Amino acid sequence: MxxxxxxxxxxxxxxxxxxxxxxxxxxxxxxxxxxxxxxxxxxxxxxxxxxxxxxxxxxxxxxxxxxxxxNVGYGRERIANAVRDQLIKLPYFAGSTGSIPGALFSEKLISKMPGMSRVYYTNSGSEANEKAFKMVRQIAHKRYGGKKYKILYRDRDYHGSTLAAMSAGGQDERNAQYGPFAPGFVRVPHCMEYRAQWDLSGEEYGVAAANAIEEVILAEGPETIGALCLEPVTAGGGVITPPEGYWPRVQEICRKYDILLHIDEVVCGVGRTGTWFGYQHYGVEPDFVTMAKGVASGYAAIACCVTNERVFEMFRDDSTDPMNYFRDISTFGGCTAGPAAALENMAIIEEEDxxxxxxxxxxxxxxxxxxxxxxxxxxxxxxxxxxxxxxxxxxxxxxxxxxxxxxxxxxxxxxxxxxxxxxxxxxxxxxxxxxxxxxxxxxxxxxxxxxxxxxxxxxxxxxxx
Ligand code: PMP
The missing domain is CATH 3.90.1150.10 (Aspartate Aminotransferase, domain 1)
Incomplete structure (x- = not known):
């Protein structure tokens, strides 16, 4: 130093x-x-x-x-220089406008996420998750008469520190003393083979844990469930990796009951597990992917809620209705330092393998x-x-x-x-x-x-x- x-x-x-x-x-x-x-x-x-x-x-x-x-370590001058140049050119503009680094980083990010198509910028992992939750609620109102509004989350998973994110929080010690929480969030069992709830192992354990989600869906009524939100590898809840069999069955269940799959990649996203995203180890096709920490490796505050075209289309189809678009804004979603840093961060990960x-x-x-x-x-x-x-x-x-x-x-x-x-x-x-x-x-x-x-x-x- x-x-x-x-x-x-x-x-x-x-x-x-x-x-x-x-x-x-x-x-x-x-x-x-x-x-x-x-x-x-x-x-x-x-x-x-x-x-x-x-x-x-x-x-x-x-x-x-x-x-x-x-993720890329400290002292990366090329990230600092890219942010500096961008701040001098244009630090910020928000509302319904775009920016050069915002557009270019979206394109780059989507190139690493086959099946996904749209990037919604925000500031923190909690907020990125809240955006997805709000989109699910709006889809419920637009498409299902308000009925398909419930969001499933898993025991031991964490999705952030804001109150709705905590309502989807499966970590009771963190949540203690902050209730009451938002209604419409329903817990499903965790999937941790080391502390198994079922006398099974490997793939069979994974399928049983996914079937336990289906039981909750049936008990609640599939017509009331809008989305399932999971971490690909549970982070703060114990670094819990899923066994074979879990994710394919989870995907099957979501498709069967028309439930949107939201994967929280705030920790695993952008390289942490050796693929760009954790879910890519398991061949899953999500509807929402949220990310934050590794997006710019902490060189700037940036988080993203990424959706597929199916979700995006649900907001685009009736443009004459003023209530139809996603009526949400993040003030600092208009900061250009975030995507400028994120572009360099991703380039470093690629160039240095x-x-x-x-x-x-x-x-x-x-x-x-x-x-x-x-x-x-x-x-x-x-x-x-x-x-x-x-x-x-x-x-x-x-x-x-x-x-x-x-x-x-x-x-x-x-x-x-x-x-x-x-x-x-x-x-x-x-x-x-x-x-x-x-x-x-x-x-x-x-x-x-x-x-x-x-x-x-x-x-x-x-x-x-
Ligand atoms: N999701 C997961 C899986 C997390 O680990 C975290 C933060 N540790 C969050 C969401 C919330 O992110 P933030 O602190 O940026 O709001």
Missing amino acids: DGKFLDNDIEKVVDADRAHVWHHLIQHAPWTGDDPKADPRIIVEGKGMRVWDQKGKEHLDAVSGGVWTV LLGNTIKMGDYMLDQLHALADKHEVIGNVRGKGLFLGAELVTDRASKEPVDEKMAAAVVGDCMAQGVVIGMTNRSIPGFNNTLCYSPALIVTKDDVDEIISATSNALTKVFG
């Missing part, structure tokens, strides 16, 4: 942060006391896979900016996590896809009793002390905040993976013996 911020009286910055910033997902009480540990952590700079904090300490980032976002690296390094990291499980009894299950991996910690492999979340947090804390940032499922599923999460940037090397695994091994030995 260049030390610029450290010379710049970093203590003043820390004081300002401690006094005025309300950080995400943290209890602030200790920071106001005399606790010497009460320093907020400020990340000052990043390059490649590494970041530096206010004390100049270097960290190897195994979670792409904390929450699975910086980062999808190839994700498959290669993902396989290597998965092998290394399995080897770690051979050494540490506390790892009950290892799973994931591409560079999105998890290791679930249990007190006993037979009973699969989850470790206390404080123990998982101690492992994360010890890795941090060693200079390696890993993550964990955090305050999501009551009693099950016990999965260590890994999602390094798609540029990760074998040496980086070895360093991440070695830090985890040291931490597991320290915490569990």
Whole structure:
């Protein structure tokens, strides 16, 4: 790091942060006391896979900016330059107009998504999901007399922090204390073979889990169900990969009952699992795909709700009716920095074959996590896809009793002390905040993976013996 911020009286910055910033997902009480540990952590700079904090300490980032976002790594000057040039040319214009980067990025994105056709720009994953939910509701009004309005979501899945997105939230610990939620959202069972609800395995398990969705549809009445919203790989709910058989049956069920399929790619989208989108591993044909984090790797705030032509057509067919179009706007959907950054982000992934690296390094990291499980009894299950991996910690492999979340947090804390940032499922599923999460940037090397695994091994030995 260049030390610029450290010379710049970093203590003043820390004081300002401690006094005025309300950080995400943290209890602030200790920071106001005399606790010497009460320093907020400020990340000052990043390059490649590494970041530096206010004390100049270097960290190897195994979670792409904390929450699975910086897919192309830090310090990409070509993204910064493209954003700079675009901001000077035109930073913003919104309403019913377009922009050059908006049009060009849409074309590029759609070229990676056969079967999809339209990109609706917004700012965050939550909002992208809300747009899809609103489209489903409007379609229900336009086509089905308001009847087909319910949206199915899955236990353990997460779709965002706004109230309707939380109404589609399958993580009870996150939702506690924020109800009542919006009506018309209905939960279906999760599909997690490691903690199986059915005495089946592999493909048969996948089909059974999908059939459990059909049971809910039949109980509610198929004529009331507008859409099914799922994560391709459940992220914060435990890094849960679906078994063979699940997605084909899900697709079949949606077609049978004329239910729109909405896939939330906010985490998996734009390379994270080794394909452009997670659903592309499973041969699924969605109606909506929402995405955010990896779209511009965090270099600018941009999210997209992408639809197929079938959905788009449902809004276009009766243009004389002023109530017929999608009456929605995102003010910052008109920012041009987002698509300008996203274009460069995608070009980098292509030119550096980062999808190839994700498959290669993902396989290597998965092998290394399995080897770690051979050494540490506390790892009950290892799973994931591409560079999105998890290791679930249990007190006993037979009973699969989850470790206390404080123990998982101690492992994360010890890795941090060693200079390696890993993550964990955090305050999501009551009693099950016990999965260590890994999602390094798609540029990760074998040496980086070895360093991440070695830090985890040291931490597991320290915490569990
Ligand atoms: N969907 C999924 C699967 C997510 O993991 C997240 C965020 N972690 C969201 C939606 C919400 O995205 P945002 O925080 O950008 O609103």
